[in-house]
Amino acid sequence: MNALDSSTASVSSANKSWRETAAEKRQTDMEKIPLAWRLRESTVAEAKIRRSLVGTFIEGLLNAETQAITAMDVADLVQEMGSGRITAVRVVTAFCHRAAVIHQLTQNMLEIGFDMALKRAKELDDYFQAHHQLIGPLHGIPLTLKDQFHIKGLETSMAFVGWIGTFEGQKGTGKERNFESQLIREFHSLGAVPIGKSPETSNNILGYLWSPHNQQLSSGGSSGGEAVMQALRGSAFGIGTDIGGSVSMPASYNGIFSLKPSSGRLSMRGVANTGPGQLVMPTVPGIMGQSVATLRLVLKALLSKKPWLQDPYVVPLPWRDCEEYHPKPKSNMLHHPIPAIGFMANDGVVTPHPPVQRALRMAKAALQEAGYNLIDWDPPSNQESLEIHGCIARGDGCPDVWRALQLSGEPEVPEIEGLFEPHGPREPMSLPEYHDVVIHMRDYRNRYQDYWMSTATRSDSGLPVEVFISPVTPTAGLLPEKFFYAEYTNSTNVLDFPTVVIPVTTVDENVDKVDAGFRPFNETDRLNMDAYDARAYHGAPTAIQLVGMRLSEEKLLSMAQVVVDALDRYKTSSI
Template sequence: MLPAGSSSAIHWRQIVSEKLRVDYAKIPRQWRLETHVIEKARTTKQIAGSFIEHLLDPETRNITSLDVQDLVAAMANGSLSAVKVVTAFCKRASYAHQLSNLLLEIGFDNALARAKELDDYFESNGKLFGPLHGIPVTLKDQFHVKGLETSMAFVSWIGTFEGKRGTGKERVFESELVRELWSLGAIPIGKAPETNNNILGYTRNPFNQGLSSGGSSGGEGVMQALKGSVFGIGTDIGGSVSMPAAYQGLFSIKPSSGRLSFKGVANTGPGQQVMPTVPGIMGHSIATLKLVFQSLLSTEPWLHDSHALPIPWRHEREYDPDSEQGYKPAFGFMSNDGVVTPHPPIARALRIVHEALDESGYQLLDWKPPSNNESEELHGPIARGDGCPDAYEAIKMSGEPIVPEIDDVFPGGKLMPPLPLPEYEKFVIHMKDFRNRYHDYWMSSAGKTHTGRPVEAVISPVTPYAAVIPGKFRYSAYTNSLNVLDYVSIVIPVTFANRDIDQVSHDYKPLTNEDRINMELYDAEAHDGAPAAVQIFGRRWTEERLLSMAHLVVDALERYAQRHGRMV
């Protein structure tokens, strides 16, 4: 591998070319797709589902159709081996990568070696190694995995440890959460990129390749949509797990800070701890999110990470209809935040959820909390108050161009000066006040519910978009407000955009000028086929309870679909 260096040493394109060559060599020859298949994928609107599945042999297709619980059960009864499971997902991940450029790091060899160790353990001990025994996982390329590099898609980080040489940590250092995954029996098979980067290019939506996969954990979102692993781990500071999950029709959970370990994870702005980046989980069911989250907590991360809260999984916080007889949870419902109206596919998804919950007998309260205008004012200065000099330095070190998605962070390609500390502290004080007022509003809902308790959770858009046309993303307050509040969020897929149904109403009146501009970005034809999702969010550190509430929503949607024949 050519070493990374300054633009005067080796041109960044040479470094990228060599990395891509080395990575491609890690794909077994029998898993390499023919050129005509890849070319066809480039011109096919949807490659998720039947397109990729038709490329697979029956055994690989069958194994990769199973969720975590079924795979673990099959390995527990001996009908599947860890080697078979990992082989199937590595093969499918290699296809997904060739179709969509999804893997910055490929770890198939190490994964298969670990699978063999787990099979030997099972044969010798007659039991599984852990609750995630033999389960293939992919992660956003911020997590350090032994045997693999971590570049975060910075060209200057290739061949280094977070941009530095000679640290002794290259390919041997491991993030705490990755250590926990290994200890649970999970097997990392590769790492996915930022949505747009100068190594792999732009990651498009596999349900409609004219649209974006969302960011910044977009590569992991597409890997999950193409089922190249059983679940994925991303990172989130403004919706970077929630948005890709929503745009790819996935379930996800963004926890509050401190519940999952972020120790030893590469990140920009690592000194910013007022509103920390958190790990998030993407998968194909609420059951998967719960199992992975609960399993990670079972490792007691607080014993290894001073920033992890000593809060184990709390069964008593889950909703149990048997022990809470006569109690029917109430939900808040936010059809819009008073600033920006969701596009027609998302508005329809919200109506479906509202009707499903209403038909199932749940009370829904209109939710009009402190304005997202405030959270928008707070999020940027707190998250990027330092001007992002580390990211700027990493980009300039290689000479690679700044991708369009962060042009606003570096206007004119220049580094912005940091906020003075007193000014930064004013934003923090405002954030604390915003959190307190939002908390007071939430608690006041007890006076409006039939139960006499505050609402358990709130239903809202994830973003205004059923995916987004590249270059036309404007509004993220539905998600970044939850980072400002440090609330828990779970994404639930509902339906798909339909050009024949999802039209802007003739009586639509913009809420604000921003709403008018944002609605003008909607194109029913361009968005056709994109997944449409909602999110359900709860107060800080309520992950157990919110997963129960999300399960109630999914059950209500299933009953709704049975009654009406389809999601309408």
């Protein structure tokens, strides 16, 4: 029997048991939920047929204390614990309770660590009692993470059935449930408390994750589980991963804020991943939360730990305070010029759906009313990133994903069907071909930088734009199998630009209609617009994306708050 026959035989025998392994995993998770937090079967059944889970439905399943605590943002929680008005145990209990309810409604926790979290919260309270101070800037703050980050005492399966009970698919390493990613160690020293881990959007263990705002629509991927957790407020903030929009897209579809930093700002050391040897366009951790202030607080806290001292792939770049970018009187403009902002209504390749167009118009009008100088953004085409991104991300043929699937015999989820040949990975690119793609990426980055600098000739201040606004994706929400274009986010990974997603509005089926004069740029543009269904999308969150220069996260977050403030004033004045 040759190696291929042996692999096939292994798959054949494993096919009989992967469903049972997944079922046992689901049962193990359920047993970690205290009986007092279990929902009635009728409640779970009702949740499955509801269009929306947010608002009164989920709030009605929680007691008053849980509602009150989980409604607070991170800075407020820290302040309450620092004053002694509330304990870490009460905060962690409230979020664990809410997360338990969310999991039963949506099946979005691969790992549940409530017992561990409450034990840690008690330690934090004891420290506060003894020293009359918080242990760090995230003292007692519950978080959840995409299940790529290793936490002692919990498994990491990345939603591969074959990884259950192993360390990244291997047994007997001594690392099973006994290893921690660097980011987890940093959070521990900052006082943050992990309470569990979320899955990939589509997986064979828990199934498919839908948007809690509109359960006809996908939660987006691949960090969709974490986006659902944040949308329903199951933790105070979350961590996902991104290589092509995997944080930004689900954030936009679930009405939350997110930060995807440039590579090298946060540590990926000791994090499970596919394609771990691909470092030309690396996967990055991303932060999800309820406000720009939370994104800022978490990033600043993590950078205070000097992650570059432990991870040689992190850039030694401490937090840099940025001025608040608010318009100054004209007499002051010489010393405090108003920043210019680039504006991309569409990239000339695929036109956003009507609600995304409306969100962009709202942002533009809000910023213009606030006195900002907006410049049309027409850089090197996103079409070029289409020619680069897939070749780098999947140019090896994804043999590690294939091997992970073969461990249990589970099938590919629909999102990666066609990725492999019938009996194995596709042939990888040759090294010279790969070099050509990387050279193209370098040239694309250089030309994009030249374009960015050239905007100084069109800005009132005589300086290049600080950031630019664009769609996150062409769609507001996502009907499964109706997604045709990812280059608004893929391009930011190819360029290694940091991005912030800002929720703006929701789809209104009576307002957001396709313009009768719409003419597609190409076939993909036509397919995308034909997939728009105003009734199906109704109520879905709609967001914009703010993009900054490489490694400019602090400035980007400052500008993101400017946009949020301008939108708040604009919406208030429009009522």
